[in-house]
Amino acid sequence: MIASRPARSNPDPTGLELIAARPHLSMHAMDGLVMEGVPLTAIADALGTPSWVYSAGILRNRLGMLQAALAGLDAHVHYAVKANGHRAILRLLAAGGAGADVVSEGELLRAREAGIPPSQIVFSGVGKTAREITRALTEDIAQINVESAEELAMLSGLAQAMARVARVALRVNPDVDAGTHEKITTGRAHNKFGISLAEIPSLYAHAAQLPGIRPVGLAVHIGSQILTMRPYTAAYGRVAALLGELRAAGHDVEVVDCGGGIGIGYRGEPEPAPAALAGAIRSTLGRLGLRLIVEPGRWLAGPAGLLLASVVLIKRTPRTRFVVLDAAMNDLVRPAMYDAWHGIVPLGAADAVRPSSAADIVGPVCETGDTFARNRLLPELAPNARVAILDAGAYGSVMSSTYNARPLAAEAMVDGAAWATIRERQPYRALWEYESVPAWQTR
Numbered sequence: 250m251i252a253s254r255p256a257r258s259n260p261d262p263t264g265l266e267l268i269a270a271r272p273h274l275s276m277h278a279m280d281g282l283v284m285e286g287v288p289l290t291a292i293a294d295a296l297g298t299p300s301w302v303y304s305a306g307i308l309r310n311r312l313g314m315l316q317a318a319l320a321g322l323d324a325h326v327h328y329a330v331k332a333n334g335h336r337a338i339l340r341l342l343a344a345g346g347a348g349a350d351v352v353s354e355g356e357l358l359r360a361r362e363a364g365i366p367p368s369q370i371v372f373s374g375v376g377k378t379a380r381e382i383t384r385a386l387t388e389d390i391a392q393i394n395v396e397s398a399e400e401l402a403m404l405s406g407l408a409q410a411m412a413r414v415a416r417v418a419l420r421v422n423p424d425v426d427a428g429t430h431e432k433i434t435t436g437r438a439h440n441k442f443g444i445s446l447a448e449i450p451s452l453y454a455h456a457a458q459l460p461g462i463r464p465v466g467l468a469v470h471i472g473s474q475i476l477t478m479r480p481y482t483a484a485y486g487r488v489a490a491l492l493g494e495l496r497a498a499g500h501d502v503e504v505v506d507c508g509g510g511i512g513i514g515y516r517g518e519p520e521p522a523p524a525a526l527a528g529a530i531r532s533t534l535g536r537l538g539l540r541l542i543v544e545p546g547r548w549l550a551g552p553a554g555l556l557l558a559s560v561v562l563i564k565r566t567p568r569t570r571f572v573v574l575d576a577a578m579n580d581l582v583r584p585a586m587y588d589a590w591h592g593i594v595p596l597g598a599a600d601a602v603r604p605s606s607a608a609d610i611v612g613p614v615c616e617t618g619d620t621f622a623r624n625r626l627l628p629e630l631a632p633n634a635r636v637a638i639l640d641a642g643a644y645g646s647v648m649s650s651t652y653n654a655r656p657l658a659a660e661a662m663v664d665g666a667a668w669a670t671i672r673e674r675q676p677y678r679a680l681w682e683y684e685s686v687p688a689w690q691t692r
């Protein structure tokens with residue numbers, strides 16, 4: 250077992266510690282919490298809350314750091330669109346040289362809309378439909394990562410019918426424990442993802458015979474929010490051994506897709522450096538004459554975003570101070586779904602320095618799971634005070650729902666001293682725009 254989650258007894262970092270560890274955030278006596286050069290209060294005033302805000306600078310910096318760490322390898326970053334598929338984010342990362350890893354037709358269309366060329370797009374996922382595969386073949390994307398013999402057969406049939414040849418990587422399930430949350434581990438034998446090590450050689454040979462298929466390599470993705478290099482080294486070591494076996498059998502293996510999954514320090518956990526990931530890749534796959542793909546999502550987008558919320562009221566029970574926010578699990582589901590820890594800091598400079606005491610920070614949705622934090626030290630806050638829920642750039646907005654008929658929140662991007670609205674708050678009428686009432690009810 251890899252101990253990637255801190256023991257419960259570790260004290261939570263304070264708000265000021267969380268801010269100090271995030272280069273795009275600073276607390277100013279007058280302006281309160283500032284992202285790059287923009288006081289977040291200005292955005293909250295203009296857009297209302299809840300609203301998502303992303304730092305363009307952080308997205309750019311992190312992509313640059315990762316690319317620099319991979320220098321010398323024939324490696325290319327394909328951003329995992331599912332972490333945050335906003336076209337402004339895709340466009341920014343594409344301008345920095347990133348391609349895309351998509352897992353659905355919708356993400357493929359988003360990537361194309363953002364100007365990412367098909368030659369920079371890889372398609373992953375365990376259940377691609379015939380329609381999605383047809384779209385991928387029509388667009389002639391770089392590579393399709395296949396997750397089963399059944400999918401391979403389907404792809405062959407579709408490609409043959411379209412007189413196309415699909416470049417295919419087989420996704421290996423290396424049976425490695427990524428030491429992450431059960432709901433985001435993907436590389437264990439009992440998970441639905443990938444093809445077992447034992448089955449790969451015969452399936453690779455089969456793929457080479459199939460019409461419409463050109464096997465080009467292997468793919469592996471073992472999970473998400475991974476904080477140590479050990480599972481990567483283990484998985485890549487197994488892929489390298491497998492690759493040797495395939496080449497010895499006379500197969501061409503040109504590319505290895507190393508997946509994503511690098512974690513971030515939500516609670517001050519030491520975050521793996523890009524150089525560590527690059528090192529794990531170099532030591533296992535670096536000298537095999539391969540083209541390499543890395544597919545980070547969370548690591549690029551997570552720290553860049555936050556969710557602005559306002560305090561609706563403070564509810565005191567004999568046991569607990571409940572800070573009730575206007576943001577909820579329908580906006581940011583990670584705490585409810587994965588027991589995720591997110592830093593929560595006041596926007597106001599005066600609020601930030603008030604004495605702290607334990608509080609449960611919750612949303613207004615009718616579910617006990619609608620809790621952002623339990624027993625968290627937070628300053629006394631009055632109704633209408635604002636807070637930022639940190640590190641919400643990945644698996645935040647994209648996982649939002651309209652549960653409780655709560656419209657999707659607005660989104661903004663900050664770049665230096667400039668900021669722009671990148672999504673309007675969804676209007677109520679949009680909630681029922683595509684509904685209809687049967688004619689017999691209205692007669």
Ligand SMILES: *Cc1c(COP(=O)(O)O)cnc(C)c1O
Nearest residue numbers: 329373473509510544545546547
């Ligand atoms: C989700 C996913 C990623 C990105 O995972 P992160 O943890 O966000 O880095 C990369 N590759 C594949 C195949 C995925 O499913």
